[in-house]
Amino acid sequence: MPHLHAKTLSLIAGAILSQAMPASVSAQEAQDKAFSTGQFIAIAEFCGVPSPEMLALFKQRQKTAATQSGMTPEAFDAAFSRSYKKALGYLAEYSEEEKEVTCQPLRAMANQ
Numbered sequence: 490m491p492h493l494h495a496k497t498l499s500l501i502a503g504a505i506l507s508q509a510m511p512a513s514v515s516a517q518e519a520q521d522k523a524f525s526t527g528q529f530i531a532i533a534e535f536c537g538v539p540s541p542e543m544l545a546l547f548k549q550r551q552k553t554a555a556t557q558s559g560m561t562p563e564a565f566d567a568a569f570s571r572s573y574k575k576a577l578g579y580l581a582e583y584s585e586e587e588k589e590v591t592c593q594p595l596r597a598m599a600n601q
Contacts, residue, residue, distance in 0.1 A: 519560040520568055526551045527572030535580045536592035538599040 530544050548569070555565045583591065 516559060519555040519558045520564070522551055523555055523560070523565045523568035524572040527569040527574075528576045530569075531573045531576035531580060532591065533595060535577070535583075535588070536595045538592070538595040 526548055530548060533539065533544055534541075552562065552565045552569075556562055580588075580591075
């Protein structure tokens with residue numbers, strides 16, 4: 490299975506620093522945001538950064554913004570779940586060295 494690309498990881502990690510998406514996004518943008526939210530949370534959980542409470546808040550904000558833009562909560566959950574499970578599958582195959590390289594930027598952002 491291919492690993493998540495480092496550039497993709499960096500872009501996903503940057504999402505945690507942003508606010509929830511604006512209500513004026515398109516349906517495709519909302520779908521993409523749900524997908525990247527699932528990837529980010531899988532990576533963040535894999536790395537143990539940030540706290541589970543912060544991740545839950547981030548997910549809820551993204552879901553709220555997506556539903557305000559017209560995406561159904563069920564569609565958000567489905568896109569999130571697909572990407573989350575897929576990312577976990579990729580991450581499960583990482584060596585300890587790959588895990589360290591992947592998690593170091595998140596730890597640095599969280600000052601850990």
